[in-house]
Amino acid sequence: MSYYNVSGFIAVAATKTPLIITGGTTVRPRLCAFCLSTDGTPTTDQGVEVALRRSTAAGTTTAVTPSPADSASVASITTAGSNATVEPTYTAGNAGFDRAFNPRVTHQWVAYDPRAEIIVPATAANGLGFQILGAGGAAGNVRADMGFYE
Amino acid sequence: MPAMPGRQRGFLREEGPDGTIEHETFTCCHCNRLQVVPHRARPEDAGGFCMRCMQMTCFGCARSGHCTPFEEKIARYEQKQRMLAQIVG
Numbered sequence: 131m132s133y134y135n136v137s138g139f140i141a142v143a144a145t146k147t148p149l150i151i152t153g154g155t156t157v158r159p160r161l162c163a164f165c166l167s168t169d170g171t172p173t174t175d176q177g178v179e180v181a182l183r184r185s186t187a188a189g190t191t192t193a194v195t196p197s198p199a200d201s202a203s204v205a206s207i208t209t210a211g212s213n214a215t216v217e218p219t220y221t222a223g224n225a226g227f228d229r230a231f232n233p234r235v236t237h238q239w240v241a242y243d244p245r246a247e248i249i250v251p252a253t254a255a256n257g258l259g260f261q262i263l264g265a266g267g268a269a270g271n272v273r274a275d276m277g278f279y280e
Numbered sequence: 281m282p283a284m285p286g287r288q289r290g291f292l293r294e295e296g297p298d299g300t301i302e303h304e305t306f307t308c309c310h311c312n313r314l315q316v317v318p319h320r321a322r323p324e325d326a327g328g329f330c331m332r333c334m335q336m337t338c339f340g341c342a343r344s345g346h347c348t349p350f351e352e353k354i355a356r357y358e359q360k361q362r363m364l365a366q367i368v369g
Contacts, residue, residue, distance in 0.1 A: 236295045239314070
């Protein structure tokens with residue numbers, strides 16, 4: 131099992147995806163850390179709402195190569211995409227995480243142990259993506275990083 | 281809230297111009313949803329607790345009263361998708 135990092139961004143707007151990871155039939159990627167922030171000067175302090183959602187189709191994105199933390203690791207099977215021009219298909223219902231935060235804030239999460247990790251099923255085209263639900267007072271881009279094991 | 285039982289804990293940090301806010305989190309053992317524990321929350325305000333899994337659950341899963349560990353759900357889902365892929369081709 132190896133650890134990989136990916137980063138993505140998208141101009142702030144509702145229902146837009148800055149970053150998505152998609153597994154495959156042979157791996158169960160496990161999300162164990164993420165970071166969310168914005169890079170523009172906020173227009174107001176109204177919160178920007180971002181959700182971590184499960185996807186069943188990756189949409190159209192700019193490919194991002196997951197970077198292994200250990201340079202001796204093999205390339206990841208999980209694929210990643212940034213700056214979605216066609217939104218991924220997300221599963222309806224409960225998001226894995228849904229939170230509004232002040233656009234001046236950097237929002238980081240890390241799992242202490244494997245049972246806290248968010249797991250993607252080993253099924254074709256299934257993944258996890260961050261989707262902006264409300265732009266709030268944010269400006270510029272929403273930037274997202276994910277760290278995952280595979 | 282005291283240190284939580286189970287081993288599904290995480291840590292959320294919000295770093296802004298007015299300071300840093302830190303929260304404990306846990307991941308629901310039934311639906312894999314991330315739950316943020318509010319500051320000084322009482323255990324009953326943080327979520328539920330499954331006595332079979334001996335782990336924390338989110339409010340939704342606690343209300344349902346059913347125990348289906350997420351690992352089991354994910355295995356069933358993968359099996360169903362594999363079957364569908366075989367049928368559809």
